[in-house]
Amino acid sequence: MHALVKLTWITKNYEQAVTDSSYVISTKLPALGTIFNRDYSGWSLSDVSKDIQAITGEPASKVKPIIEGSTGFTNFYKAYRNSSLDWIRANRSKISAILKDTYSSESDNQGVLIAEKISSLSPIPSPSGERAAHPEYLLSPLCFCLDPNLRFPIINGSVNVVNLLREFDVNKAKLAVKYSALVSLLGSKGVKDAADLDQLRKWDSKEIQQLKNKFKLVTPKSRDLPPKDADDYEVLKKNLSVKAKRIHNDLTNQLLRVFIGKGKIVEGSDQKCRYDALVTDYDGMSDLLIEVKSSTEISDVRMAIGQLLDYHRQLDNRDKVDMAVLLPKEPEANVKDLLRYAEIRLLWFKGNQLAGTWW
DSSP states (O other): OHHHHHTTBOSSOGGGTTTOHHHIIIIIHHHHHHHTTOOOTTOOHHHHHHHHHHHHOOOHHHHHHHHHSOOOOBOOOGGGTTHHHHHHHHTHHHHHHHHHHHHTOOSHHHHHHHHHHHHTSOOEEOTTSSOEEOHHHHHHHHHHHHOTTSOOOOOOSOHHHHHHHHHTTOTTSOHHHHHHHHHTTTTSTTOOSHHHHGGGGGSOHHHHHHHHHHOOOOOOOOOOOOOOOHHHHHHHHHHTSHHHHHHHHHHHHHHHHHHTTTSOEEOOOBTTBOOSEEETTTTSSOEEEEEEOSOOOHHHHHHHHHHHHHHHHTOTTGGGEEEEEEESSOOOHHHHHHHHHHTOEEEEEETTEEEEEOO
């Protein structure tokens, strides 16, 4: 992961990134060597290209421009380049999950969740430990490269980025807000994808002002908490309607059919822990705690997450219990994003077959 990050770096400027031998020797060759488990010291880029072509089995027309062309584009702080390796090691599993999520990202909502995960990481310490850098300065350029839709913006400490964020009055906001602000500009005239955002610094003030006039950052609405009345009861009552119960029971019966012979399946009988289903030893190692919901509405899924967390904490063997929500059909992307963020698995039925997304 550190080697992939290194490939986004430059040592002087973009134009020199290809021809500058010091950059190739100090940064590019070591990074490629780490990725492909080779010692490329003293190799030419042409020979490295041929070697990687042989390793990957990809045609020269694909490998040559990637290896011999420019890969660097961000001047990450030199003081943190070495210490960032130890930081990546210390946060390896979290960073790995972030990069995998980015590589499979399908929506801007997922991008917001990825931004939140990045901002939750600890700062990157300098070698002396006296200063620290924001994790997005290191990771957002790589996320930009990995995003299949090229929509993840580069949010680092460069003057250009800071000025752009200041233009739209989000320079002091949380990373997820900065992400949302910059992504909202995509699709505007001259801004096709995140690669074009960097070019906004070249626009004149009139063009920037036109974008600002169209820009409107959407924030969740709120209001004072009012006294509650019988309306809340009616909402809960609706969820327990005859139709909802029938769907719930049908899904539970389908679960029984799917897991018969694959592990014991039980339900919670304790008044404080009445879970819908627990499949023991479902994968040969762990149990699976399942909450069944009769709709794919996000309100129901939120309730399911809360129930699962409450039931899970009460289980003696909870360290070996996975959690999942079973829905009547595949939900929309927003619901998937929520469950991915909560690290709870998603199940639904396609006909008689159990489908799902196993984060």
